[in-house]
Amino acid sequence: MRWSQYFIPTLREDPADAEVVSHKLLLRAGVIRQLSAGIYSFLPLGQRIALKVMQILREEMNRIGGQEFYLPALHPAEVWQESGRWSAIGDDMFRLKDRKGADMCLGMTHEEIVTTIARNEIRSYKQLPQVWYQIQMKFRDEPRPRSGLMRLRTFIMKDAYTFDVDWEGLDRSFIDQREAYKRIFTRCGIRFSIVEASSGSMGGSESNEFVARTDAGEDLIASCPNCGYAANLEKATSRLPKIEDDAGPDGPDGSDGPEEFPTPGVKTIEDLARTPYLVAANRQIKSLVYFATIDGEPRPVLALLRGDHQLHEVKFGDALGSTAARPAHAEEIRELLGASAGSLGGVGAKANARKSNHNLLIVADLGLKDRRKMATGANKDDHHIRGVEIERDIEVDKWADLRTVESGEACPRCDTGVLEVFKGMEIGHIFKLGTKYSESMGANVLTADGKQAPIIMGSYGIGVERIITAAIEQSHDADGIIWPKSITPFDVIVTITNIKDEKLREAGEQLYKDLQHAGLDVLLDDRDERAGVKFKDADLIGIPYRVTVGKKIADSNVELFDRQAKQSENVAINEIVERVQKLALSA
RNA sequence: CGGGGCGUAGCACAGCCUGGUAGUGCGCUCGGUUUGGGACCGAGAGGUCGGAGGUUCGAAUCCUCUCGCCCCGACCA
Structure with a gap:
């Protein structure tokens, strides 16, 4: 061209x-x-x-x-209705009606x-x-x-x-x-x-x-440089050091069972970790209320995680078989559990929910398995509960991997690897x-x-x-794109530095034909522009090789510029076609 | 859907607060000088100021509504 x-x-x-x-x-x-x-x-x-x-x-x-x-x-709705996805997929699908009023989609x-x-x-x-x-x-x-x-x-x-x-x-x-x-x-x-x-x-x-x-x-993506394990964070797991909860009573007064205690003003995991309570985040149970659509019905779900862990909503959705989940609003939480978001917990949560005619589902992260002597909200403002033994005190419907893996955690597949997240x-x-x-x-x-x-x-x-x-994204520099040879729009660009110079023009035109005959996609820059403009444009659009036809034509030379290496060399004009052909067609 | 930002010439932007002839740079056209890394001089063309309504003698500028685009979040095969 x-x-x-x-x-x-x-x-x-x-x-x-x-x-x-x-x-x-x-x-x-x-x-x-x-x-x-x-x-x-x-x-x-x-x-x-x-x-x-x-x-x-x-x-x-x-x-x-x-x-x-x-x-x-363009598809009729019927086939999507048959597979069930007409209703399972929400607003992501472009839907329309034909002139007869029949449902269609793109x-x-x-x-x-x-x-x-x-x-x-x-x-x-x-x-x-x-x-x-x-x-x-x-x-x-x-x-x-x-x-x-x-x-x-x-x-x-x-x-x-x-x-x-x-x-x-x-x-x-x-x-x-x-x-x-x-x-x-x-x-x-x-x-x-x-x-x-x-x-x-x-x-x-x-x-x-x-x-x-x-x-x-x-x-x-979480990946292990040691064994090659790699997973999207929506699926990735990691090995956590096991926490041994000591035996014996938990409460300061020697009580063993779950025990309510006043925590005025405590709204977050961090609050409870500070003086005077000093309950480490990994000894707390984080309780999050969601509404998840399960089998087409929105249901309240309580998600439980260790206090220092983050919920991953995709894992959460996968665990429930839910297509849509959203955090509950403040009013919904109060209606459901009778307390505000800073004071929620799994203990007695189902009973609380039943009072407002809700069937609460409780899903707990595997990181909480076998834990005891934990602290969590009491479903009563400004109160928490301690001495909670999860399996004993909370009616967990389902155990699942819900937490977000973090950089630096141990690889789940090998013994020594440490995960990096990128x-x-x-x-x-x-x-x-x-x-x-x-x-x-x-x-x-x-x-x-x-x-x-x-x-x-x-x-x-x-x-x-x-x-x-x-x-x-992977191949560019300050001057522009650097196309991989396999997908470049042109294999080579021939730049005539001064189009008004007949000699240069003729040499450039000839080279253009010769390179095309050699089976290459060639762009001929025959614009009446200054050389600098053409060089900048050639760099910007990222053609892997540029052949400059300029002054050196006097010595029967042209210049071969490698876009990637940003280096140029003089090549005899009768050798340039073969040279470029070899370069451009190599992988 | 929630939060934030922006719509003024092809592109990037100023002007808006404090209402009064619509500007700058790049690009474009013409003439000249230049000609190897985004030239210079001169002369031009080009704008319903996103749209509608309102306030006002007068609106790019103030008010209301609306449309669009970008970013963050939510969401996402």
Whole structure:
């Protein structure tokens, strides 16, 4: 392409709306323009980049036997009602009505669609396994789109679905996908980690998240440098030193059972840890009231944790099988337990709740297991209880891992590792779905022994825009983007320093043709601009190699500039094509 | 949905508090001088001041409502 005719609207200054580096550079380099919150256009440069990424996705999917589909973006409500997700998913789904008034939605993912096809067409285990995929637009009405292409309302996603006759088959399909994902991200030049993650509303038994390590990311990952354990904080666990509670009475007066004592003005864990009470935070029970939607019904839930631990709401939701949980309001808490938030506790909480006709569920973190002689609120303002032995004194309905892992805690998998917590961006997610969709939607096959069985499914997604974002976050400098060679919009840019100089112009044009014939994507900067402007622009849009056609043409030389290394060298003009070809096409 | 911020020329911003001819830099057009890391001089074009209503002789500026965008939180496959 000739830059003089090509649309690359670069900006000298950072747009005011952009916060993260990738967003600023995508706008400044003329890759994208915003239409609305979370909705962007790919400009020609952006489209080239996206096509490169999609080509890699295609190649790697095809390599593991994937078959590409083109699936509808507009869906009738029926299929989503069948799977149960029409009601399970809230405002994240774009919903609309057609002219007849029938409910429709824009697809946020396509499990329902492929399952519909599978149940109509696949009859026998002999037709399995199948690996289907699509690379298409998805729609999600994000409550808060942000950070350029990081969190979008419409975006391109590669989604793959596998269908197997048994769980062993699913395991194989899952591993195939995981290996393909490793190749994809490696080819795209992204440094990533594979982490254990919560399956959330996708359902299913096991999931791996692919995370690009970057401070611009929104996810927190705990990982062990020693054994390689890595998990999203919504799933991560750690080994805690065991606390031995001494035997014998707890109260100062020698009483053993739970004993109420006055604590005027005490509202927090810290308050109770201070003089005159001096109850260490790890001897206290933190009590949090939530309303969680379970099986479609909002229910009050009391979450109990050690005083020095933090609740992780995703783990909490997972433990309850809840799709939505929110902290209770102050008035709700008072109505439910008869005290304000600073004085709550599990002892007698169920009875208190029954008085106001509520069926309170109590979930306790595993860190409280076997603990005794603990202190907690008395469900009576300005009073606490001490000497609490949890199993004896509190009606716990469910024990679960609810706490947030912190940096520096011991690795759960190995003996010596210490966890570090870092930020990352989710760029891919693979799920073992199992039979969630095949059962609800009736996708069965006849097995070898002649019985009907639901197809075992998996689902595997990659966000194209997120790959682009991650690549920039991980590869840029003060001058602009540095594209990985695999996804760069152009392999090389030929910069003619002075377009009015006929000699330079001719040499540049010839080089442009020669490089194209060598199979490279070439951008010719033939604009009537000063050299400095062209150099700055070339750096900004991040083409890996620049060939400068300038003064040195007198010695039959051109200059080869390496964007990554920021170094240039003189190369004889009759050697430059081969040189660039070798460089650009090497991985 | 809660909290905060911002909407003035293509971009970045000033002007608003204290109402009275709408400005600056970059970019753009034309002419000239320049020509290897975002040149210089001169002359220009370009703005319903997000929108609606109100107060006022007079509103970018004050008031009310509204729309949009960004950030934090909540939420999120």
